Amino acid sequence: MGQCYGKTNPTAENDPNGEHPSTTTITTTVVSSPNRAQTPARSSGGGWNGLFKSSTPARSSNPSPWPSPYPHGVSASPLPPGVSPSPARSSTPGRFFKMRFAPPSPAKHIKASLAKRLGRGKPKPGTIPEDEGVEPEQSLNKTFGYSKNLGAKYELGVEVGRGHFGHTCSARGKKGELKDQPVAVKIISKAKMTTAIAIEDVRREVKILKALSGHKNLVKFYDAYEDSNNVYIVMELCEGGELLDRILSRGGKYAEEDAKVIVVQILSAVAFCHLQGVVHRDLKPENFLFATKREDADMKLIDFGLSDFIRPEERLNDIVGSAYYVAPEVLHRSYSLEADIWSIGVITYILLCGSRPFWARTESGIFRAVLRADPSFDDLPWPSVSQEAKDFVKRLLNKDYRKRMSAVQALSHLWLRSDTRPVPLDILIYKLVKSYLHASPFKRAALKALSKALTEDELVYLRAQYRLLDSDEGHISLRNFEMALLQNSTDATRESRVPDILNAMEPLSYRQMDFEEFCAAAISTHQLEAVDRWEQIASTAYEHFQLEGNRVISVEELARELSLGPSAYGILREWINSDGKLSLLGYTKYLHGVRSSNTRHH
């Protein structure tokens, strides 16, 4: 059991170079919440060593087979061949390290570079927090409670793929509903589960896959089995290969119309995960498979091995993901669902231009780029890419996670908008309405003025969300929010405690909201600040605010509104006009707010 035939790929163990044929995944948990994984997820599946891709940028001295869309790629660099300048020092960083679409995984594991960046020097054995959870093997309970006899129900076939944590074989059902049906079986070795956390990670992967199964762009889960050697996840067989391979077979990029079809499917899957309170944390072209070999086959998100449940207000801090796709706030160790959106931005950038937005020869270089460099939209083929597409990518690759669109907003963006595709419910609405309900009357008036400055086009997303909540009565209350969540609920929703947010929306159980107020409640100043038209929106909003809402406010009161102390009085004084009311500058600053210092860390 656990063997499948025709293994052509070297395994991490038997490959003398320590190279790995599939993906490179960074997995470290530096600090964690008490009830969250303390050790690197599946650290035993390879740890920091041996998680290499066979053709990493540093290793590959051969010219890439992929065409470079950049006229001044590596060869035009003023630096000697092989030397890439630090993005931090370069004034136009994107331009220099922008190269042809480099091979898919970084050369080194993330940990050493991270430790260096954080000033810890070389990690010494025993000094790394994630090693804390290691327990003696014999005390680990590796029983999952899954069915035992995979062999009685499925006949294993050839290996179809391999990752860091497991390999996947095709199989065929022997009896029952799946008799003679092809399936995929992901095999995860128990020998590699050397910590309680690693065991918990597998349990969670199965739980998440099982709970989310059913969406058309998520791989369908059938069953989980185990024996003394392995855990087996039986799922739908995707025969059309990885998105990465399709990108490569198209010469590195997609035509804009074809890219849209791909991005819509990615966003649909991710919007669904997010509404269920699941953050995927490893979105990349290797983790999207096509159901069949047909060109127009449905695409399915796989590999929930790094995914986690997350409450609406929770922030995670374990550094997890794949270097090219990792969001800046993940490197800063305080992130939520928006980290997935960044990864989708990276994937979309690649689809549209065939180049990675953040590229360097080393992982620390990649991280520097992720944290500091702005991707280029000037080089070929960007001039021929539509304005909408560029705006779309920029609004996913915003370094400030608060300014990024949510998955549902991205689906409603002008580039992808469709009248025929149903819009999913967005959990972001709940978070924003909750904050609004707890805001001061002055803040609510400021938001109301802001919402009045939006054009009908900018209201499309809000209208769609309101329609999902409204029961044709023209107003909504807590009950509508409850019902909408319930309708979209799965086992994952309960596990991630998404419905907890309804408790914090209690004020809405006593009153109702019409569409106008809903708009004020569900807009995000931070997101609007990222819109090209922001200055115009702000000045129109200020005119509305002058007519309704702006009033004489003292510096002390303004400071209280913003939870600031007397030391801020000097600055705040500049926000108030001689008539004692907020100036335009003051209004926009007030809307923006100051970063809350009591962000919860887990």
Ligand SMILES: Nc1ncnc2c1ncn2[C@@H]1O[C@H](COP(=O)(O)OP(=O)(O)OP(=O)(O)O)[C@@H](O)[C@H]1O
């Ligand atoms: N349902 C499936 N149908 C066909 N192939 C699959 C299926 N699931 C996984 N594979 C193949 O197996 C590979 C490894 O699977 P998966 O990504 O789940 O493993 P992993 O070890 O968790 O990966 P990673 O190294 O990215 O963390 C995939 O890249 C894919 O090629």
Ligand SMILES: [Ca+2]
């Ligand atoms: Ca994978």
